[in-house]
Amino acid sequence: MKDLMTTAQSNGAMRRWGPPGIVMFAAALALTTLTSAAMAAKQPRQTAEAVAPREAGEPIMAIVSIKSQKVTFYDSEGWILRAPVSTGTTGRETPAGVFAVVEKDKDHHSSMYDDAWMPNMQRITWNGIALHGGPLPGYAASHGCVRMPFGFAESLFDKTSIGMRVIISPNDAAPVDFSHPSLFVPSREALAAAPARADKLSAEAEEVAQAADEAKKAAAAAAKDAQSIPAQLRKLEQQKARADAENAYADKLVANAKNDQAKAKADELKQKAATKAADAATQLDAAKAAAQPKRDAVATTKEAAKVAAAKKADAVKAATDAKLALEPVSVYISRATQKLYVRRNTHKPAPDGGGEVFDTSIEVPVTIRNPDQPLGTHIFTAMAKTDTGLRWSVVSIDEGDDAKDALDRITIPQEVWDRIGPTALPRSSIIVSDEPLSAETNYRTEFVAVLSNQPQGGFITRKPTAPMAIASDDGWDNGGNGFGFFFQPRDPYVQPANPRRRGGQYQYYQSTQPMQRSFW
Numbered sequence: 001m002k003d004l005m006t007t008a009q010s011n012g013a014m015r016r017w018g019p020p021g022i023v024m025f026a027a028a029l030a031l032t033t034l035t036s037a038a039m040a041a042k043q044p045r046q047t048a049e050a051v052a053p054r055e056a057g058e059p060i061m062a063i064v065s066i067k068s069q070k071v072t073f074y075d076s077e078g079w080i081l082r083a084p085v086s087t088g089t090t091g092r093e094t095p096a097g098v099f100a101v102v103e104k105d106k107d108h109h110s111s112m113y114d115d116a117w118m119p120n121m122q123r124i125t126w127n128g129i130a131l132h133g134g135p136l137p138g139y140a141a142s143h144g145c146v147r148m149p150f151g152f153a154e155s156l157f158d159k160t161s162i163g164m165r166v167i168i169s170p171n172d173a174a175p176v177d178f179s180h181p182s183l184f185v186p187s188r189e190a191l192a193a194a195p196a197r198a199d200k201l202s203a204e205a206e207e208v209a210q211a212a213d214e215a216k217k218a219a220a221a222a223a224k225d226a227q228s229i230p231a232q233l234r235k236l237e238q239q240k241a242r243a244d245a246e247n248a249y250a251d252k253l254v255a256n257a258k259n260d261q262a263k264a265k266a267d268e269l270k271q272k273a274a275t276k277a278a279d280a281a282t283q284l285d286a287a288k289a290a291a292q293p294k295r296d297a298v299a300t301t302k303e304a305a306k307v308a309a310a311k312k313a314d315a316v317k318a319a320t321d322a323k324l325a326l327e328p329v330s331v332y333i334s335r336a337t338q339k340l341y342v343r344r345n346t347h348k349p350a351p352d353g354g355g356e357v358f359d360t361s362i363e364v365p366v367t368i369r370n371p372d373q374p375l376g377t378h379i380f381t382a383m384a385k386t387d388t389g390l391r392w393s394v395v396s397i398d399e400g401d402d403a404k405d406a407l408d409r410i411t412i413p414q415e416v417w418d419r420i421g422p423t424a425l426p427r428s429s430i431i432v433s434d435e436p437l438s439a440e441t442n443y444r445t446e447f448v449a450v451l452s453n454q455p456q457g458g459f460i461t462r463k464p465t466a467p468m469a470i471a472s473d474d475g476w477d478n479g480g481n482g483f484g485f486f487f488q489p490r491d492p493y494v495q496p497a498n499p500r501r502r503g504g505q506y507q508y509y510q511s512t513q514p515m516q517r518s519f520w
Contacts, residue, residue: 056080097450099124144458175393184424240280376400
């Protein structure tokens with residue numbers, strides 16, 4: 001009955017409209033259909049959340065496709081999780097490039113956007129770009145972050161770790177198997193010996209550090225003991241000078257005496273003055289003699305402390321390098337700067353708040369054949385161990401040479417590969433790019449590099465990272481575990497160094513002295 005009544009009402013309405021009304025209704029319906037189709041065409045097809053039908057391992061990388069508005073997480077065997085996302089809207093675009101997780105916060109609230117809730121936040125830059133749970137309208141709508149479904153972000157949060165690679169690609173991208181002679185081939189012997197070597201060198205460094213501390217204390221004690229010597233000697237020298245002056249004055253009185261009485265008085269004064277001058281000279285000579293052993297002790301202990309400090313520095317570097325050999329290593333090769341950079345996570349909390357400290361001690365020049373021709377941006381990742389070494393994949397996200405040709409053009413210093421290659425582990429990576437490192441790269445990030453030919457509006461709305469510090473190795477003065485650091489401020493407002501940069505809307509990393517660069 002209800003359907004009949006509805007039909008009757010509709011027929012009645014159509015009869016009341018008449019032919020012109022029917023035409024108008026049809027036109028409106030067609031326009032609505034076309035508009036809906038056009039809007040749907042503008043919006044990317046929504047990716048459904050998905051979980052791989054197998055037991056998942058630890059995520060090694062996440063790839064965000066801005067084009068498809070999706071994120072896919074991969075373990076050593078392939079994709080494990082997939083979900084729709086919402087990246088930055090027009091004018092606040094999420095920057096495409098290479099990142100890594102630098103901080104995690106289960107219940108984060110934005111300090112930039114009215115305390116907005118960003119649950120299960122995984123930060124990839126310190127100026128506010130992150131993956132987090134958020135509303136997904138079906139298209140790019142964030143202020144630059146990558147929003148994920150709330151439940152997906154929550155289930156993912158405990159699975160990831162600091163340093164996990166995050167690749168944001170303008171188009172769809174996925175890792176493919178790859179092999180090349182330039183990729184790390186670890187040594188079984190070196191890997192097996194690495195833990196014991198790290199323990200041994202750490203113990204030796206502790207001993208050397210203790211000896212250096214004792215030498216430093218001895219030098220300080222000797223310096224303190226000798227601290228009063230200059231003042232004492234100056235006082236005695238002044239006393240001797242006054243006595244000598246009185247003696248000379250007495251000599252004049254004797255020479256100028258006119259009678260016996262005056263001469264006797266002058267002789268008496270002369271005798272007292274001479275005695276006083278002799279006593280002052282004796283005291284000064286005795287003080288100088290007593291001071292010399294103390295001065296010798298100062299020189300000796302100072303030199304011993306200097307030698308001990310040098311041994312300590314060498315031992316600390318060796319121990320630090322041995323500990324870092326137990327961590328995956330990341331390498332970045334930039335065509336823009338013609339340099340190779342190395343990062344390894346120390347897992348030491350950053351002392352100035354947030355994140356962990358990454359070792360930055362290796363930075364060397366590289367030779368790139370045909371340096372005026374683009375390489376592209378390629379991320380090579382060691383996915384798992386094999387019988388012969390490591391199984392590698394590559395993800396390419398920018399135009400240029402293909403991955404093989406890009407590696408073929410690069411000559412890497414053999415001493416670098418000899419130092420870090422034998423103990424390379426799964427999750428290690430080599431990134432080749434035309435881009436310099438972003439200004440967001442510092443001692444508490446892995447690598448941050450953005451594609452200069454893609455929009456970076458998400459950076460425009462954020463202030464650059466506050467002045468950061470550069471970490472240098474001297475861990476034994478700051479806790480004794482080999483991963484302590486002195487901090488020196490550097491200016492993050494460096495000049496752009498990328499010849500491909502258009503518009504100058506972002507700044508890039510350049511090295512700043514006096515960072516300790518090499519252990520060689």
